[in-house]
Amino acid sequence: MNVKAIFQAATVEDASPPYNNIHLKVFYPAQMSGSELEQNRGTVAADSQRSPLKVVILFNGFNCGPEQYQWLAIKLAAHGLVVVTFSWIAENFPGMVALTPGVDIKMMAPSMYGKAPTASALPTLLQALERLQAEGVLAGLLDLEHIILGGHSAGGKVAIESAKPEFCSQVVAAFAYGAHTAAGEALGYASGTILPLPDSLPLLLIGGTCDGVIANSSHRYGVTWEQPTTPIIRTFQEAIAGGRGDSYLLLLEGANHFSFSYPFDSTTARPFLDFPATQPEEQLRNLIAEIIKLFIDAHVFSQATAIAALNQMLLAKNSLIATFERK
Template structure:
């Protein structure tokens, strides 16, 4: 399937310039037509026969450029999804300017946590999607009742914390790589606290056994993790009750914090904390993309064959899988 993308920009309300602009790249299944606008401007129509398209919003890690997730966006768009990546440079903390997934800091302290989404970019992104449904290449082709939130690291955390129908009824599932809900002691939480997740929608959590960033950031949570995957496992065990058989935990043998990114960018974020990956990176990425795709197909599109493939992964032997669990 052909995949194309276009760019869009939006203003974030109640944020001062110059930090009130979000720039989006929207990936979609395309159909080459040979038309004049296509040849002159590169505007390729969507493959309307594959619509309506569920929408995946990818929240990047802090100081992780959206281009390092383009490989994943393309693979998901090839499955008939529209995928949104975005770039937002903001001053989340006084004097600290960063490329951010959008973290609503006021929703993090104990008195506010769980009362609203922590993804501060989401209202703006939703407003853009609604406008794209009205005009342009994707007009009338989006299934805005099927929005999936996904992300990496801090972006993965805000995705799974914000996937709650009370916050937005259009969100139907969430996934995260290299994310957990351990509570920062500087916000007033006790050491080793795991914060609850909404636990009302299908959830996929993915992590790597060689995640040095998580391992070396444990001081923020008042503990020393036994393993790099400890807070991810604890989040799966403690933050959700489960019982619907649509919440999954996948731990990848030999994957590190940045195994979800390609090409790797050593100039920003905190790659210097990471451990080396010990398995072939391309194989790890292919497994990440396939699992996310099957998860969406099974629990958003209700495809029986995808659910059967997930069930098979739960019991099959794969050297890249350290643990695959469901609850």
């Protein structure tokens, strides 16, 4: 299937210039037609036969460019989804200007957590999707009642914390890589605190056994993690009750914090804290994409074959999988 992308810009209403602009790259399954518009402007129609197109919003990690998630966006769009990546430079933390997934710090405080989304970019992104539904190559083709939130690192954290129907009725599932809900002592939490998740929608938590960024950031939470995956495991065990059979924990053997991002960028974020990956990176990415597609097919599209495939993977032995659990 052909995959194409379009660009959009949006203004964050409650942000101050110059940090009030978000730039989107929206990937979609396309249908080449040979039209004059296609030939002259490169505007390629969406594959209307795949509509209505469900939407995935990908939240990047801090200082991780959206192009590092294009590999996944293309795979998901080829699978028949619309995928939104975005770039937002802002000052989420005082004195720290960064490429951000959008973190609402005030909603992370002990007195406020759980009362509203922590993903501060979400309202603006939803408004941008409404405009795409109204005009352009995706007009009338989007299923805006079935939106999946996903992300990496801090972007994964805000994705899973914001996946609650009461916050946004359009969100139906969430996934995250290299993310957890351990609470920082600087925000006023006791050491080792794991914050609860909404626990009302299908959830997929993915992590790597060689995640050096998580391992070397434990001091923020007043503890020393027993292993790099400890806060992810604890998030799965403590932050959600489960019981519906649609919450998953996948730990990848030999994957590190940046196994989710490609191509590797050594100039930004904190890759110097990471441990080396010990498994082939392309194989890890292919498995990540396959699991995410199965998760969406099973719990958003309600495909019985995908549920069966996930059940089989829970039981099968795979050298790239250290742990795969469901509850």
